Amino acid sequence: MQGQGFSVARRLAASLALTLFLLFTLIGVGVYLDARERAFDRAAKDLAVFNQDIVNYYEAKFARISATQASASAIFRTRLETVGTDGALESRFDEMFPRRPDGTRRSADDLYEGGEGNLFGISGVGAFLSEASRISPAQAIAAAETVFLTGRVSAFDLSSVYFFTPDDALIIYAPQRSDRLEYYRKTASASMSFAREEFSRLSSPAENPSRAMRCTSLRPIMHANASSVWTTACVTPFDLDGRHVGSFGTSLLLDDVLDAPFFNGPNDGSVILISPEGRLLTPPRLSAGDSILGRAIRSASSTAGDYPDISSTGTGALHDLWSLLGDHGARGYSGYSDELGAFVAIERIPTTGWYTVATRSGKAVTAEALHPVKRVAIAAILCSVLMVAVCLVVTRRTVIGPLRELAGKVRLLAGTALADQSDLPRRGRNEFAYVSDLVDRMAGEVARVRSELEQRVARRTFELEAANHKLRLLSERDMLTDLPNRRKIMDDFAAMWGAYDRMAVILLDVDHFKSINDRHGHPGGDAVLKQVAGRLAGALRHGSLLGRVGGEEFMVVAPVRGYEEADALAARLRAVVAADPVTVAAGESLPVTISVGVALRSAADTQDGIYARADANLYQAKKAGRDIVCREGRIFKTAGAVQAQRMRIVKS
Missing domain, CATH: 3.30.450 (Beta-Lactamase)
Structure with a gap:
């Protein structure tokens, strides 16, 4: 009987194994075909989404370039109205762009080098004005100031900003260029012409009637000995009184x-x-x-x-x-x-x-589709082995021995697997009850461990949140003045931009700060910055923003009703700093003043545009003698003494 039992068990096991093999083979083929189709569809869709992200990235970059050039056009138009037409203008033009023996005009070295001895207030600018160029002194000076201001504001995103005319005048701001613009400033041939270049043609009214930004095809850069450097140029035409005067442009190197x-x-x-x-x-x-x-x-x-x-x-x-x-x-x-x-x-x-x-x-992608098949195959093998084993066990139990004998073997197996055998059930007791007791004890232990883990996780979560809060504060605060840093105040400025239609952006710069540092050392300079920050903070009302945007420069953003309120606020800030001397060391103090640039938001303004105007006004306040406020061509110290005359260019 026992032999017959084993024969039945083996036959049943073989039949079951063959059936399972065929079944799981069919399932595996079906899973593979389905997984392959899904993987192919997913790969095509994911690749399309990935590629669209690339297009969006470049379109966003070109949109920023277009906005920068539009801002440059607006600044250039404003500078043309204020640069003047007197004899001093001609003299300044000759100083900035002296004529060379070859008939061309090139930028003066100080226009690029900058430094303390710089008479122009500009650096990083090079220029080439051909002998045939008809660019006026006012246009040349305004263009140099415009590319300098625009390029400095957008330096984080663009490596160069330039202005060129159809008759071969080029003024470019590119302070980080490794060649230091030597080609345009010194070595370019007097006969150099770019009138037939693609970027010049794209600016003409005939090829660009919409007067929007256009980008050239890829080509080697125009420098001498630079044919291995490839670039594309994006240019925006500038028209004045219906006449094409020139264009603002930006070159993007292919490596960038x-x-x-x-x-x-x-x-x-x-x-x-x-x-x-x-x-x-x-x-x-x-x-x-x-x-x-x-x-x-x-x-x-x-x-x-x-x-x-x-x-x-x-x-x-x-x-x-x-x-x-x-x-x-x-x-x-x-x-x-x-x-x-x-x-x-x-x-x-x-x-x-x-x-x-x-x-x-x-x-x-095909290899990915095979991954589920491999898992199905492993599961099929395990299930087949398990089901064959179960079949054998069940068959052997019905043919070879009673349930009690099988239970005894299971108890014996459990006893050899446990390290502590003192609680093993004795013969005659219910093995399932023993297993149930063991599971109950394991459940109790799991509950205890889980409780400890939850408490530990809660404690660690609290510590992590506290640490994250501290890190967030550190990333948003200036450590010296405890004011919002540049990143934080720019984020807050963006939020306020959507909430207020009328606001003023005020840039404030400590006068002669380098001299303070040289005379009193960095501890003295730090003391000045902290006290100036405290006075500014105390002079602002709730709802205004104050932050340190770099070095000795601070920024205020305040909602205002009009020019009078903006002027009054700027004058109050200037006065509160100048009111009392600042203590730089024990028993030692000195008077400190600030220069203030103010810009009021208009309907067509952008955040970059209003910031650039405030920065330009601050620059004019510095040039006009410091310890004053400048707003859109008006200089004053108190709100009641606004000078309505237009700003004049002040020579250093």
Whole structure:
């Protein structure tokens, strides 16, 4: 009987194993096909979303450039109205742009070098004015001031801002350029002309009737010996009284354009930029690893340089990619390419016309689809083994022995597995009751441990929240004055911008602060900053913002009803600082004054625009003698003594 029992058990186990094998094989194939289809759909959608993020990134960057150039145009128009037309203007023009023996005018060295001896209040500016240029002294001086002010405000985002005319006058602000603008300031040939360059043509009324910002195609930079440096220029025309006077522009070096985190590409993929003419903008170091496309890019770059023209490629992966762009580039595309062996997403950047191509290896997506199949296979094997084992146990129990014998074996097995055997049930007791008791004891232990963990987590959570609060305060406060730092007050300024239609932005700068530091040391300078900060804070009403934006410069943003209230507030701030000497050391004090620049919000204002105007007014207050307030061409010390005359350019 026992032999027959084993025969039945084995037959049942073999039949069950074969049935389970066939069942799970069918399930695995179905899971694989479903997972593969889902993985392909997900890969195409994710790649399209990823590529659209790249387009949005560049469009946002070009939108910031357009806003900066629009702001430059507004500042330039204002400066043209205030720069003057007297004999002093001609003299200043000759000092800033002296004529060279070759007939051209180049920027004076001080215009770029700056420093304490600088007579112009400008630095980082270079210029080339051809002999044929008809730019007026007022236009040249206003352009230099405009690119300096605009470039300094937007330096965090743009490396250069320049103004050029159709007759070969160029004034550029680029203080971080490694060549120090030597080409324009000194070495460029007198015959240099950019009238036929693409960026100049894009500014003409004939090619740009909308007078909006336009960007050039990719091309080597115009510098001598710089043909390996590729750039695109974005320019906005400037018209005066219906006549094209010049344009404001910004050049983007290709290396800066490619300095973005998404050029690491999606997993097992890459991101490629291609110009409308077919030039590959992404160098081999950023191309896909060992993919078909990656190998093709490296092969083309080895013979044609880092930026080959793929439109002239007759065969291969680059030819297939160019054909795909020709078919789908204008409308966008996302899907699988058999020729490239990869998923491909294509989008077009509207401002420049560049194509962004994101790819991901088809092998990698297929491998992802196999992951669920592997899990199903492992689960199938485990389930098969378990079910066969259960079948054998059940069969052996019904054929070989009673339930009591089986329970005894289970109890014996449990006894050998436990370290503490003193509580094992004796023969005759219910093994299930023993297991139930053991589970109850385990549940009690789990509850105790869980309670301890919850208490520990609560304590750690409280400590973490306290630490985060402290870090947040440290990141938003200036450690010396305990005022909001530049980042914090700019965030608060943005919030207030949407809440108030009428507000004043006031920039305040401690006069002669460098001399204070030189004479009394940094501890003395720190004492001055802390006391000035305290006096300013005490003079403001609730609802106004005050922060330290850098060095000895403070910023106030206050809701006001009009110019009179803004003037009164600025005058009060100036007076409260100058009222009493400031203590810099034990028994030692000195008088301290501040210069104040005020700008009142108008309907067409932007945050950057009003800040730039306040900064320009502060600059004029410094030039006008310090310890005064300047607002939109008016200088005064008290609100009742506003001088209505227009600001004059003050020579140092």
